[in-house]
Amino acid sequence: MDLVVTSLEVWDGVWRRNQxxxxxxxxxxxxxxxxFVEPATDPLHAALGASQPRLGRGLRRGPQLDGIHPDALWLLEPTKWLPRRVDRRLDERWARQVLRAAQTLEMDRPVLWVNDPRGSLLVEATQWPSLYDVTDDWTVADRSTAETERIKTQEHVLLTRCDEVVVCSPALExxxxxxxxxxxxxxxxxxxxYLVGHERPSDLPAGAVAVYVGTLHGDxxxxxLCAQTALALAGSGRLVLVGPDSLAAEQRSxxxxxxxxxxxxxxxxxVPAYLVHADVLVVPHVVTPFTDSLDPIKLYEYQAAGRPVVSTPVAGFRDVADDLMTVAASSAFVAAVVDAVAHAGRAGRVADEATRAQRSSAADWSRRVxxxxxxxxRLHARGAGS
Structure with missing residues (x-):
């Protein structure tokens, strides 16, 4: 079977759901x-933002992975030359590039797996059996009116025409x-x-640490809240943020x-080493319709690490019955983190190995596979029968 995946994330060392x-x-x-179709690079946007512009790497073999044949995984990274408001046919050009790559690989009738909503153009342009995997509700994210309308139009096509729709969270369900x-x-x-020993990472600050792992993004x-927490921990610990940085310069500063x-x-x-060596794990997230649509991967990772957790009342974390979980409104979050750090060494504040194994095995990626x-x-059979 051949599979074309339009992804919202690149294939790199930071593995997410798709990988x-x-x-x-x-x-x-x-x-x-x-x-595996990655997001396009945007050299013009990078240059205007004072980061290093680069062209997309095009069609290439994926990285060598244990247990996977070198010719089994192919990556396609397009280049976005102009903004969508200037290039009105940007998405059509993207779709044609995906189709050319599939033809180059002699994928005559693949199954289409759409995560990036503009994969709707491929649904309209082909008769491929199709799956829409909804991992974020971008229709309720804080975007421009034009961007929101574009996403809503694309999602309408996906929800009405895809053969299967998969969602990652009860809210999306x-x-x-x-x-x-x-x-x-x-x-x-x-x-x-999480069931093997890990040395403490050398770049973790000495002393107590409250650790967040995930993409740093205003969405x-x-x-x-992070800044307030870091200030409140001064003298007793440090707030450590681990993950890709998509913050604005002012936010980072x-x-x-x-x-x-x-x-x-x-x-x-x-990542497991940072989590298991944290004194406290934190989730200082905003609570919005967008975050309410999510099923945070960090929920499963934090529970597998077995450390105390302090979270704002976001989806996933607010729904868990766990003695190590403290859910606090943003007004009480800072005090809850300071208290958790102060009592991190207290007996019973870490889940034992058997408990961690039981929790994480039920949510292992193999079960999702x-x-x-x-x-x-089902999709392959539908394609073969048509």
């Missing part, structure tokens, strides 16, 4: 081939499921990575001035 599921599928089926049949496939965790992260430590992105196989195997088999 875990695709790699798991490739290891299960030696005959599977995947074309309720909202998208009101419009059509959907299948809930939650996010997960690499359970085995999710409450930057003001505010955090650093408050004493927060920003370590940047770390490969996924290094099992679900996707069944869904893709």
């Amino acid at each position: 875990h599921l695709v790699a798991g599928l490739l290891r299960r089926d030696p005959d599977l081939r995947v074309l 309720a909202s998208k499921g009101a419009l059509r049949a959907v299948t809930l496939v939650p996010n997960g965790v690499d359970a085995s990575a 999710r992260l409450d930057v003001d 505010r955090l650093l001035s408050a004493g927060a430590v920003l370590l940047g992105a770390r490969p996924s196989d290094e 099992d679900q996707m195997v069944e869904i893709l088999a």
Whole structure:
């Protein structure tokens, strides 16, 4: 079977849902081939933002992965030359590039897996069996009116024309499921990575640390709350943020001035070390309709690490019954983190190995792959029969 995946994320060392599921599928089926379409690079935007502009790397083999044949995974990174408001045919050009790449790989009738909503153009342009995997509700994100309308139009096509729709959270199951049949496939965790010993990372500050792991972005992260937390911890601990940095320069400066430590992105196989050596794990997220649509991967990772957690009342964390979980409104969050750090060494403030193993095994990515195997088999059969 051939599979074309239009992803909202690049394939790099920071693995997210798409990478875990695709790699798991490739290891299960030696005959599977995947074309993984990454977001386009934007040299003009990068240059205007004082970052290093670069062209997309085009079609190329994916990285060498254990248990996966070198010709099984292909990556496509396009280049976005002009803003959408200038290039009105930007998305059409993107779709043609994806189709050319599939033809180059002799993928005559692949299954289409859409995560990036503009994959709707491929649904309209082909007769490929199709799956829409909804991981974020971008229709309620804080975007321009034009961007929101574009996403709503694309999602309408996906919800009405895709053969299967998968959602990652109960909130998405309720909202998208009101419009059509959907299948809930939650996010997960690499359970085995948390059941081995990890040395304390050398770049973790000495002393007590409250650690956040995830992409630093204003759609999710409450930057003001982070700054207040970092200031309140001064003298007793440090707030450490680990993950890709998508903050505005002013936001980043505010955090650093408050004493927060920003370590940047770390490969996924290094993340467990930061989590298990944290005194407290934190989730200083904004609570919005957008964050309410999410199924945070960090929920499963934090529980697998077995450390005390302090979170704002966001989806996932507010719904868990866990003695190590403290859910606090933003007005009480800072005090809750300071208290958790002060009592982090108290007996019973860490989950034992058996408890962690039980929790994480139930949410292991292999179980999510099992679900996707069944869904893709239905799609493949539908394609073969048409």
